[in-house]
Amino acid sequence: DTAVSQTPKYLVTQMGNDKSIKCEQNLGHDTMYWYKQDSKKFLKIMFSYNNKELIINETVPNRFSPKSPDKAHLNLHINSLELGDSAVYFCASSQVVRNEQFFGPGTRLTVL
Amino acid sequence: QKEVEQNSGPLSVPEGAIASLNCTYSDRGSQSFFWYRQYSGKSPELIMSIYSNGDKEDGRFTAQLNKASQYVSLLIRDSQPSDSATYLCAVSLRAGGFKTIFGAGTRLFVKA
Numbered sequence: 001d002t003a004v005s006q007t008p009k010y011l012v013t014q015m016g017n018d019k020s021i022k023c024e025q026n027l028g029h030d031t032m033y034w035y036k037q038d039s040k041k042f043l044k045i046m047f048s049y050n051n052k053e054l055i056i057n058e059t060v061p062n063r064f065s066p067k068s069p070d071k072a073h074l075n076l077h078i079n080s081l082e083l084g085d086s087a088v089y090f091c092a093s094s095q096v097v098r099n100e101q102f103f104g105p106g107t108r109l110t111v112l
Numbered sequence: 113q114k115e116v117e118q119n120s121g122p123l124s125v126p127e128g129a130i131a132s133l134n135c136t137y138s139d140r141g142s143q144s145f146f147w148y149r150q151y152s153g154k155s156p157e158l159i160m161s162i163y164s165n166g167d168k169e170d171g172r173f174t175a176q177l178n179k180a181s182q183y184v185s186l187l188i189r190d191s192q193p194s195d196s197a198t199y200l201c202a203v204s205l206r207a208g209g210f211k212t213i214f215g216a217g218t219r220l221f222v223k224a
Contacts, residue, residue: 033212041198045211045213056211090156099212100146100158101202105155106154
């Protein structure tokens with residue numbers, strides 16, 4: 001009965017490859033997010049979806065493309081992976097009114 | 113100027129003492145304020161939210177908000193070694209949605 005789940009937990013891949021990370025929440029929240037946490041542990045928002053609609057799209061390379069098939073799912077596809085993409089990617093969800101966010105366990109992406 | 117600023121620490125306190133964590137933010141339009149705890153290798157976990165000026169207490173935790181001074185703090189009473197973690201201050205703005213900006217975090221060590 002995990003609240004926010006992500007798959008995979010670890011992702012090791014070569015430069016230039018394409019990969020996807022999946023996120024699901026069973027909290028009934030209407031808003032979902034993708035965050036990137038770099039090696040300095042700084043947590044930065046990338047995208048936010050409210051009721052399947054993109055509401056926040058930070059300055060992120062267009063190699064990153066989020067997709068929300070429904071309110072409970074938010075996936076992240078990354079094309080042409082680069083070394084600088086190595087980080088931990090967190091999915092989170094909230095009710096937009098209070099914005100108390102619940103985070104998934106994270107996906108550690110390593111690009112070689 | 114960083115949007116959300118925290119002292120990176122580490123802050124070291126003896127077991128049983130009060131730990132005081134501070135945060136300042138730059139946008140006066142900020143509406144919601146949060147403290148998250150992140151253990152090493154884990155995801156951020158919400159511990160306190162505060163929306164109006166004053167104090168809010170929950171168990172050993174007290175959040176304090178002063179919008180005039182653009183200042184948020186977290187007090188941890190009777191600190192325990194299990195409180196040793198990085199504490200992230202987060203502030204939500206309203207810009208076509210609830211964008212949340214995280215501070216870089218303060219590392220807290222509680223010595224037994």
